[in-house]
Amino acid sequence: MRVSWSPDRQVNRRLAGRADARVPIGLVIPSVVGLGLLLLPLAGLVARVPWSRLGQILSSPAVLSALRLSLMTAAITTAVCVICGVPLAWLLARTELPGRSLLRGLVTVPLVLPPVIGGVALLVTFGRRGLLGEWLYDTFGISLPFTTTAVVMAQSFVAMPFLVVAVEGALRTADRRFEDVAATLGASGWTTFRRVTLPAVAPGVLAGAVLSWARALGEFGATITFAGTFPGTTRTMPPAAYAAINSGDVQTAIVLSLLMILISVTVLVALRDRWVRTG
């Protein structure tokens, strides 16, 4: 037998008041520890920023070329993710494809895969001696590793699942009756997708695009494994920071980290209103 009990408003209010006054210590301590773990490293980074040399380091060719390359590749990656990921999400959400649930699982594998493993997979597939790469090289003379294209491929590999998951979720919760109406009014599948479905899930696409962009900007493991690292062509900001710390140039590593935090936070804050509304 199920018993349901709904307190009257007064009791409810009293309970709320008490919860405010007495926050259980068992919840406070873990949250403070968690907050410390999340925020202290950022504070530590800011504390160690070499302010007097900041301008000099920021304008150094190493930092500037990494910044330019990161912004460019992350933007291209986001475009690739939207162009390929939205149709893919639609296929997964709206069609009765055989093996669809398996496919959905496979698409999200890069989400949990260590990126460096993704890089190894890309290298043995698209490398010059790779499964497809060998054919590409022998037939067209195309060699992908160590190119900016390889950076975009590595970033897309890790970032696209974020967009697919976000858009597929939006498609599933969107009201399909509008699509049905459009179809009964004679709209083609493509027109329905473009004029009805896409506007309905636009917030989801935006959210997914922001997530993929942020993921692409921070990509390290797959990039360094598949694309290598060379200033100007493949050394984006995370590998540049890694190279700096490995060379003992901690200051440049800190400045690069600060730069990445600033860029990410700026974009997230700028899109926050949309973000929260779609949330």
Next chain:
Amino acid sequence: MLAAASLTESFEKLGEQLTAEYPGLEVVLSFGPSSGLVEQVLAGAPADVLATADTRTMDNAVAGGAVEGEWEVFARNTLTLAVPAGNPGEVTGLADLAKPELRVAICEPEVPCGAASERLLTAAGVTAAPDTLTTDVKEATSLVSLGEADAALIYRTDAAAEGDAVETIEVPEAEEVVNDYPVAILVHAPNPDGARVVVDAITGESGQAILADAGFLEP
């Protein structure tokens, strides 16, 4: 124990020998670029022993106060020009590293193999056109053995460890560019007695035999 990437095979073998010889001793090895290892030590990594691939990186550890100025050179190493089996890029010498159409991997200039590569290229009067700067010598070695790089400057010992997957090309100037490998017990070593045992083994007969086998030169 923190050790330069090029010591991977030798020190793993030595570690196994030591644990067999001293049942109470546990040898935990971590390999990486020497300059990165020094950074880890200065940041407080709880290590007992540091072995780097050149004296410059060890000097930085001394300057940072992690080593009390007493280190011992236990091996020396030289570079070689490595190409994948079959030499698909038809590399014949150092001068080929300047060819833009060849895929060339060279170590990051700040890590010992990169610093040695720079000295070697300068000595040979070659301006290389690398396609990637690897974090350590093992990364460059992998790119060659996978066939993704047509040529790389790596240590003789790393090329030898790859067996048939890698061919080497004689570089006369390489004899002049020699890296000294120093080892030191760290100031804040949690286990200085164990560290002493390990360092004695490295500089002693058993360690020297393993290093000679791998192709390292005597100190």
